Amino acid sequence: xxxxxxxxxxxxxxxxxxxxxxxxxxxxxxxxxxxxxxxxxxxxxxxxxxxxxxxxxxxxxxxxxxxxxxxxxxxxxxxxxxxxxxxxxxxx
Amino acid sequence: xxxxxxxxxxxxxxxxxxxxxxxxxxxxxxxxxxxxxxxxxxxxxxxxxxxxxxxxxxxxxxxxxxxxxxxxxxxxxxxxxxxxxxxxxxxxxxxxxxxxxxxxxxxxxxxxxxxxxxxxxxxxxxxxxxxxxxxxxxxxxxxxxxxxxxxxxxxxxxxxxxxxxxxxxxxxxxxxxxxxxxxxxxxxxxxxxxxxxxxxxxxxxxxxxxxxxxxxxxxxxxxxxxxxxxxxxxxxxxxxxxxxxxxxxxxxxxxxxxxxxxxxxxxxxxxxxxxxxxxxxxxxxxx
Numbered sequence: 001x002x003x004x005x006x007x008x009x010x011x012x013x014x015x016x017x018x019x020x021x022x023x024x025x026x027x028x029x030x031x032x033x034x035x036x037x038x039x040x041x042x043x044x045x046x047x048x049x050x051x052x053x054x055x056x057x058x059x060x061x062x063x064x065x066x067x068x069x070x071x072x073x074x075x076x077x078x079x080x081x082x083x084x085x086x087x088x089x090x091x092x
Numbered sequence: 093x094x095x096x097x098x099x100x101x102x103x104x105x106x107x108x109x110x111x112x113x114x115x116x117x118x119x120x121x122x123x124x125x126x127x128x129x130x131x132x133x134x135x136x137x138x139x140x141x142x143x144x145x146x147x148x149x150x151x152x153x154x155x156x157x158x159x160x161x162x163x164x165x166x167x168x169x170x171x172x173x174x175x176x177x178x179x180x181x182x183x184x185x186x187x188x189x190x191x192x193x194x195x196x197x198x199x200x201x202x203x204x205x206x207x208x209x210x211x212x213x214x215x216x217x218x219x220x221x222x223x224x225x226x227x228x229x230x231x232x233x234x235x236x237x238x239x240x241x242x243x244x245x246x247x248x249x250x251x252x253x254x255x256x257x258x259x260x261x262x263x264x265x266x267x268x269x270x271x272x273x274x275x276x277x278x279x280x281x282x283x284x285x286x287x288x289x290x291x292x293x294x295x296x297x298x299x300x301x302x303x304x305x306x307x308x309x310x311x312x313x314x315x316x317x318x319x320x321x322x323x324x325x326x327x328x329x330x331x332x333x334x335x336x337x338x339x340x341x342x343x344x345x346x347x348x349x350x351x352x353x354x355x356x357x358x359x360x361x362x363x364x365x366x367x368x369x370x371x372x373x374x375x376x377x378x379x
């Protein structure tokens with residue numbers, strides 16, 4: 001389609017061919033990287049007397065879905081807890 | 093030699109190796125059996141997590157909670173491992189199971205809050221972080237994470253004044269916290285507060301000369317003042333650090349055009365700042 005600009009096209013600062021491009025604002029992102037890296041596992045306390053051996057062949061195989069694209073929040077409603085306004089309740 | 097020792101003996105040996113920093117040997121010891129038990133899964137997952145092998149850790153913790161469904165720590169650890177591999181859905185499910193076993197776990201609430209932030213659900217994330225603070229102890233993990241999470245959720249909800257206050261409280265205890273300073277830069281940009289934008293950008297740049305957010309903040313100030321020489325310099329630095337930055341490429345071109353045309357000090361009449369908060373796309377787990 002003539003004139004169409006797809007999201008993958010090389011960005012042109014001056015698509016109209018003028019030489020008077022206007023500046024565009026910078027988007028400064030909110031970051032929470034340290035939240036993810038700052039949470040550490042808890043040493044799992046397993047009662048040795050009560051654990052039972054499981055054959056290696058019986059280990060579960062799991063295929064987790066990839067992260068949901070931001071555009072698809074609806075699928076999240078299936079697994080995210082529906083919390084009350086006071087924060088109580090984690091049932092789905 | 094490993095074929096005849098019991099799982100408990102195997103765990104003891106692996107723990108000794110792990111404690112002495114011999115992680116690979118510890119893992120090899122745990123892997124050397126035809127049968128394993130929950131203790132083996134738990135320790136193996138812990139070591140794999142520490143080594144940054146989060147997918148493998150997730151498998152070990154899955155085996156742990158399969159063998160011990162009431163092991164809350166196992167569900168929590170599984171949630172964290174999945175969080176680190178950007179599996180938000182699976183992570184949230186595991187963390188909810190941990191919370192069903194113990195609703196007062198501040199660590200699981202904080203981790204669930206992260207899942208919700210990543211899923212662009214800041215209101216629900218705010219509730220989770222509040223719960224983490226309610227059940228946590230000030231100064232002890234994961235208190236700081238819950239406070240940062242709460243501030244971030246407020247920020248994403250455009251509750252800017254509350255977010256600013258929360259960030260500034262965090263800075264008092266950790267003046268060099270990069271996420272907090274970056275988010276204060278974003279807040280200042282949203283508010284068009286040039287003084288704060290300059291202050292926090294310079295502060296972050298002093299801590300991290302490669303901070304893109306700091307350079308963006310200073311470039312925004314230069315843009316506002318029509319200082320195209322500085323704008324070109326900051327954009328150039330941003331393009332080196334983030335070659336895909338369209339704003340930097342574009343504004344660099346604009347700045348050089350203006351400089352070549354001899355337009356100086358004209359200022360920028362439009363809005364030089366993005367108004368609404370945007371999440372850092374690089375924040376998506378797996379780091």
